[in-house]
Amino acid sequence: MKKITVAVTGAQGQLGKSIHELAASYPALEFVFLSRSDMPIHHFELVREFLQGIRPDVVINAAAYTAVDRAEQEKDLAFQVNGEAVGVLAAWCAKHGSRFIHVSTDYVFDGDSEKPYVETDPTGPRSVYGASKLEGERQALQYLDQSIILRTSWVYAPFGKNFVRTMLSLMKEKESLRVVNDQIGSPTYAPDLAKAILDIIVSGKWVPGIYHFSNAGRISWYDFAVAIQQHIRSACRVEPIPTSEYPTPAKRPAYSLLSTEKIRSVYGIVPRSWKEALKECLAKLV
Numbered sequence: 001m002k003k004i005t006v007a008v009t010g011a012q013g014q015l016g017k018s019i020h021e022l023a024a025s026y027p028a029l030e031f032v033f034l035s036r037s038d039m040p041i042h043h044f045e046l047v048r049e050f051l052q053g054i055r056p057d058v059v060i061n062a063a064a065y066t067a068v069d070r071a072e073q074e075k076d077l078a079f080q081v082n083g084e085a086v087g088v089l090a091a092w093c094a095k096h097g098s099r100f101i102h103v104s105t106d107y108v109f110d111g112d113s114e115k116p117y118v119e120t121d122p123t124g125p126r127s128v129y130g131a132s133k134l135e136g137e138r139q140a141l142q143y144l145d146q147s148i149i150l151r152t153s154w155v156y157a158p159f160g161k162n163f164v165r166t167m168l169s170l171m172k173e174k175e176s177l178r179v180v181n182d183q184i185g186s187p188t189y190a191p192d193l194a195k196a197i198l199d200i201i202v203s204g205k206w207v208p209g210i211y212h213f214s215n216a217g218r219i220s221w222y223d224f225a226v227a228i229q230q231h232i233r234s235a236c237r238v239e240p241i242p243t244s245e246y247p248t249p250a251k252r253p254a255y256s257l258l259s260t261e262k263i264r265s266v267y268g269i270v271p272r273s274w275k276e277a278l279k280e281c282l283a284k285l286v
C-alpha cells in the first residue's frame with residue numbers, strides 16, 4: 001500500500017523532534033523532516049519550492065516563533081512566522097490537495113475564564129505572541145478551511161527549552177526558587193501531542209477545525225515545580241508567588257486550561273494525566 005508522505009516543519013523543535021522519535025511506530029507514514037535551516041518558513045518562495053519537490057500528502061507545521069517575551073519587541077517577525085507563513089503553507093496545501101495540520105496555543109485566550117476553554121470560546125490574546133498565533137489560525141482556515149488546528153499549552157519535552165529542564169537546572173544550583181502560583185493551566189508533554197497528531201493522520205478520518213490538546217489536570221506553575229522537586233527529591237525550597245512579583249514583558253493568561261472533550265469525542269484521543277507524563281519525561285532526564 002502506498003505510504004502517506006508527511007512533511008514536518010520545525011523539525012528541531014520540541015514537537016518536531018518528538019514526531020521524529022515516534023516516526024518508526026507509524027509504518028504507514030513516510031516522513032520528510034524540515035528544520036529551520038532546511039526550510040525557513042518565512043521565506044515564502046523557498047517554502048513553495050520545497051513543498052513542490054516533496055509533494056507531501058500532509059503538512060504538519062511544528063515551526064513557530066515561540067520566544068513569547070521577545071515577540072513584544074519583534075512583532076513583525078512573530079507575525080511573519082506565526083501568521084503569514086502559516087497562510088503560505090495552508091495555501092500550498094489547498095492548491096495541491098494536501099492535508100494541513102497546524103499547532104496553536106492557549107495564549108490566544110485572555111485568561112479571564114473560570115472554566116476550561118472550549119474551541120468555540122471567544123479569543124482575546126494578551127501578548128504579541130498570542131496575537132500572532134491567532135493570526136496563524138485565521139490564515140490557516142482562510143486559505144484551507146479543511147485544516148486541522150491543535151491548540152496546546154505549556155509544552156515540554158526531554159529536550160529543548162522548557163520549564164521542566166529549566167527547573168531541573170535551577171534546583172541543582174539554588175537553595176530556593178520562587179514560582180508563580182496564580183497562572184492556571186495544564187502542561188503538555190510534546191511526545192503525547194506528537195502521538196495525538198500522528199493518530200489523527202492514521203485514523204483515516206479527517207474532521208477539520210480547531211481542537212484542544214493538553215495533558216489532563218489543572219495546576220499552577222508552582223504546582224508543576226513542586227512536582228518536579230518532589231520527584232527528584234531536591235532540597236531546593238519552592239515558594240509560591242503571585243505573577244505581580246514576577247513581571248515579564250509579555251502578559252500571560254491567568255487561566256488557560258483547555259477542555260479536551262472535542263478531541264476525545266471526535267478522535268477518541270484521551271490525554272493522560274500531566275503527572276504520569278511528567279514522570280516519563282523525568283525518567284529520561286534524571
Ligand SMILES: NC(=O)c1ccc[n+]([C@@H]2O[C@H](COP(=O)([O-])OP(=O)(O)OC[C@H]3O[C@@H](n4cnc5c(N)ncnc54)[C@H](OP(=O)(O)O)[C@@H]3O)[C@@H](O)[C@H]2O)c1
Nearest residue numbers: 010012013014015036040041063064066103105152154155
Ligand atoms: N512551547 C510551548 O510552551 C508552547 C505552548 C503552546 C503552544 N505551543 C505551540 O506548539 C508548537 C510547537 O512548539 P515547540 O514547543 O515545539 O516550539 P520550539 O521548541 O520553540 O520549536 C519551534 C521550532 O520552530 C523553528 N522555527 C522558528 N522560526 C522558524 C522559521 N522562521 N522557519 C522554520 N522554523 C522555524 C525553531 O527553530 P530554532 O530552534 O532554530 O529557533 C524550532 O525548531 C508551536 O506552534 C508553538 O507555538 C508551544
